Amino acid sequence: MTAFASVTLETPDPASADAFYAAFGLSSYVSVRASDAPAAGFRGFALSLVVSQPGDVDALVGVALDAGATTLKPATKSFWGYGAVVRAPDGTICKIATSKKKDSGPVTRRIDQVALLLGVADVKASKRFYVDRGLAVAKSFGGKYVEFDTPSSAVTLALYPRRALAKDTGMPQEGTGSHGIVMGGAAGPCTDPDGFVWEAASVPA
Numbered sequence: 026m027t028a029f030a031s032v033t034l035e036t037p038d039p040a041s042a043d044a045f046y047a048a049f050g051l052s053s054y055v056s057v058r059a060s061d062a063p064a065a066g067f068r069g070f071a072l073s074l075v076v077s078q079p080g081d082v083d084a085l086v087g088v089a090l091d092a093g094a095t096t097l098k099p100a101t102k103s104f105w106g107y108g109a110v111v112r113a114p115d116g117t118i119c120k121i122a123t124s125k126k127k128d129s130g131p132v133t134r135r136i137d138q139v140a141l142l143l144g145v146a147d148v149k150a151s152k153r154f155y156v157d158r159g160l161a162v163a164k165s166f167g168g169k170y171v172e173f174d175t176p177s178s179a180v181t182l183a184l185y186p187r188r189a190l191a192k193d194t195g196m197p198q199e200g201t202g203s204h205g206i207v208m209g210g211a212a213g214p215c216t217d218p219d220g221f222v223w224e225a226a227s228v229p230a
Contacts, residue, residue, distance in 0.1 A: 026201045028159035028212035029175045029182050030226045032141055035060035035205045036115035039217040041093075045114055048092040054139045054179050057115070064116065067191050068198035069219065070119040071110075073140040073183075079107040079124045080132035085121050086111060088134060094119070097122070097195035102126060116205060118194045139180050140172070141208075144187035144198075145219045151184050182208075187219070 032055045036042045042057040051072070060197040069151065079190055082100055086109045090096065093114040100109035100121075108122030120142075148168045156162065160182070163174040173186040191198035209226030216222050 028155075029082050029173065029178050029180075029208065029210040031178070031209035032180050033055065033058055033207045033209065034115060034117055035062065035203065035207065037061050038115070042113070042115045045089075045092045045094070048133055049089050049094075049113075049119075051139070052121075052137075060203070060205070062203035062207050064200070067187075067196045067198055068116060068118075068204050068206070069144045069187060069199055069221070070204060070206055071120055071142045071144075071151070071190060071194050073142055074119060074121045074137065075138040075140070076121065076123050076194035077137060078123055078128045078130065078132075080128040080162050081134065082107055082123055084134050085136070086130050089113070089119065089121075108144075108190050116132075118196065120130055120194060140183050141180050141206075142183050142185045143217075143219070143221055144190035145184050145213075145217075146187055147218070148186055151218055154217055155182075155212065158215065160212065178210075191216055195196075204211055 034055055034057045039057045039059045046052050047198045089111045094111040097112050098110035106124040110120045112118050141213045152171045161174040164172040173182045175182050189199050204221055213223030
């Protein structure tokens with residue numbers, strides 16, 4: 026059973042956000058809607074885009090910057106692979122990464138997987154909250170990371186410590202106001218321990 030169906034990003038300018046996510050290739054993963062709820066600083070979540078090779082990372086970063094995004098972390102190699110972090114014009118943080126360190130084929134802008142990383146104060150407590158609402162755990166590493174089994178959603182849902190997620194994305198962890206995101210699914214309506222809002226939505230069979 027899955028209780029997760031959709032991701033909606035809230036922004037004062039949904040038309041511009043729609044244009045950005047269409048250019049970036051995320052229109053089939055997220056939707057946007059109008060909201061004037063104030064928010065400042067780190068909003069507590071990030072979208073993680075997994076691609077096949079470093080050239081694909083660079084291609085997507087280029088598209089994002091051309092469409093109005095700003096760089097939080099430039100593309101660089103690390104012990105785990107190659108990646109970059111950008112912030113969309115609406116404030117959403119997007120991490121683009123691959124585990125590969127060398128290209129093995131033609132460069133594309135294909136996205137292999139999208140995960141919604143929620144930065145939470147207590148991973149174990151949030152895990153219990155979501156399990157109680159029908160989400161099945163796919164991976165769990167104590168208080169460091171939890172990934173849920175969400176086969177009916179285009180987006181994978183995962184939990185990450187807020188402080189670690191902020192550091193990983195190049196942001197100070199402080200933030201106030203709205204998260205600017207609403208999840209939809211059979212788990213809703215509810216608000217989780219970190220203030221992330223869920224609405225009731227049908228989950229595809």
